[in-house]
Amino acid sequence: MTRGTAKARAVTKPAVKRIARKRAPGKDTLLVHSGRGRGGLVNPPVERASTILHPRLAEYEASWSADRFEGLTYGLHGTHTAFALEEALGALEGCRRPILLPSGLAAITTALLACVKSGDHLLVADSAYGPTRKFCDVHLKRFGVETTYYDSLIGAGIQSLLRPNTRAVFCEAPGSLTFEMQDIPAIASVAHAHGAAVLMDNTWATPYFFDALAHGVDLSIQAGTKYISGHSDVLLGSIATTERWWRPVRDTVADYGYSVSPDDCYLALRGLRTLGVRLRAHQSGGIAVAEWLQGRPEVKRVLHPALPDDPGHALWTRDFTGACGLFGMELQPVPKAAAAAFVDGLRLFGIGASWGGYESLIVPAKFTRTATSRRFAGPLLRLHVGLEDPADLIADLERGFAAMAKRA
Numbered sequence: 001m002t003r004g005t006a007k008a009r010a011v012t013k014p015a016v017k018r019i020a021r022k023r024a025p026g027k028d029t030l031l032v033h034s035g036r037g038r039g040g041l042v043n044p045p046v047e048r049a050s051t052i053l054h055p056r057l058a059e060y061e062a063s064w065s066a067d068r069f070e071g072l073t074y075g076l077h078g079t080h081t082a083f084a085l086e087e088a089l090g091a092l093e094g095c096r097r098p099i100l101l102p103s104g105l106a107a108i109t110t111a112l113l114a115c116v117k118s119g120d121h122l123l124v125a126d127s128a129y130g131p132t133r134k135f136c137d138v139h140l141k142r143f144g145v146e147t148t149y150y151d152s153l154i155g156a157g158i159q160s161l162l163r164p165n166t167r168a169v170f171c172e173a174p175g176s177l178t179f180e181m182q183d184i185p186a187i188a189s190v191a192h193a194h195g196a197a198v199l200m201d202n203t204w205a206t207p208y209f210f211d212a213l214a215h216g217v218d219l220s221i222q223a224g225t226k227y228i229s230g231h232s233d234v235l236l237g238s239i240a241t242t243e244r245w246w247r248p249v250r251d252t253v254a255d256y257g258y259s260v261s262p263d264d265c266y267l268a269l270r271g272l273r274t275l276g277v278r279l280r281a282h283q284s285g286g287i288a289v290a291e292w293l294q295g296r297p298e299v300k301r302v303l304h305p306a307l308p309d310d311p312g313h314a315l316w317t318r319d320f321t322g323a324c325g326l327f328g329m330e331l332q333p334v335p336k337a338a339a340a341a342f343v344d345g346l347r348l349f350g351i352g353a354s355w356g357g358y359e360s361l362i363v364p365a366k367f368t369r370t371a372t373s374r375r376f377a378g379p380l381l382r383l384h385v386g387l388e389d390p391a392d393l394i395a396d397l398e399r400g401f402a403a404m405a406k407r408a
């Protein structure tokens, strides 16, 4: 392209182009245009392979002496279907090739295994996902790694818990089931000054609503099972890392023998295209339902950082750009049978594990806390607001409360 004269540049079009070139593409644009098919295909094909054939021995040997993660080497390390998903997810996370795992939990445990060794000390948020705690308490303990749980509200105060052998800090915000926000940048700056890695389970906000790496996280973990795939038919995990951590984490994942099937990569990539529109709908539906619940006499409090009176609202507003459809509510103290009548009285909210699909779900919240004194007097429930009409979900909850009134 030739440069125009000063006069030509004065007209609108080049000026717009100059701005467009400076401005980074938005996340929705990245999600649509990254990781596309080749040769005119909009989508990459599902490439199933264990063996990759080479024309001659020299090429075969070269493929193994070179980086096993570059190009096609062996099906374990992925084919173009996985590479396309890595590219699209990387565009969203703001990093090179996030590392794929067959579940969110596998991403958590492998990320931890890549960061700690026998004799190390680990700090984990008290409100981390339950199976994360179990992995630390049972398996990391067995390998000689000691875990201390910290109050999610600790912020820069985490300094007081650091030991000379503290190698990693594991965050999750908002916390599983109790939805406490954390001051991630404050925790990251203290941890980094100490030389500890910062890991974060960013499943709730996804990289769409929270740029974990830009806020000081070194290893950002996603249960792609949830909103990334978005349709309750895939199990997937990913770890997005800073440059420093990519090789050790990628090697750990390969050395443990993890691989994600190309079919699941294809489904996740298909879900990822619409992450933005889905999340915005989950957000507005979730807030509408949460606000309605706040006005109900049966509800003691709603745990949702996007609500202005939530204790985590200021942090959420400062660091996050949106909220998903998952939140909690504490009922006024009622007998267990009454809470069960409420849940059983719902027709649109399904009863089942996991979340992040297009459908609404509800489950009672069961959790362990050892570093926090906050307790709940009434039954705690976790709601996932799906993509149904919010008015129908509200009518459904009203039906549940009517069923509960009969049992109270």
Ligand SMILES: *Cc1c(COP(=O)(O)O)cnc(C)c1O
Residues within 6 Å of the ligand: 103, 104, 105, 106, 129, 176, 201, 203, 204, 223, 224, 225, 226, 235, 236, 237, 354
């Ligand atoms: C569901 C979940 C996971 C685990 O994901 P799986 O794919 O089910 O293993 C991890 N972290 C959080 C916060 C979750 O909600």
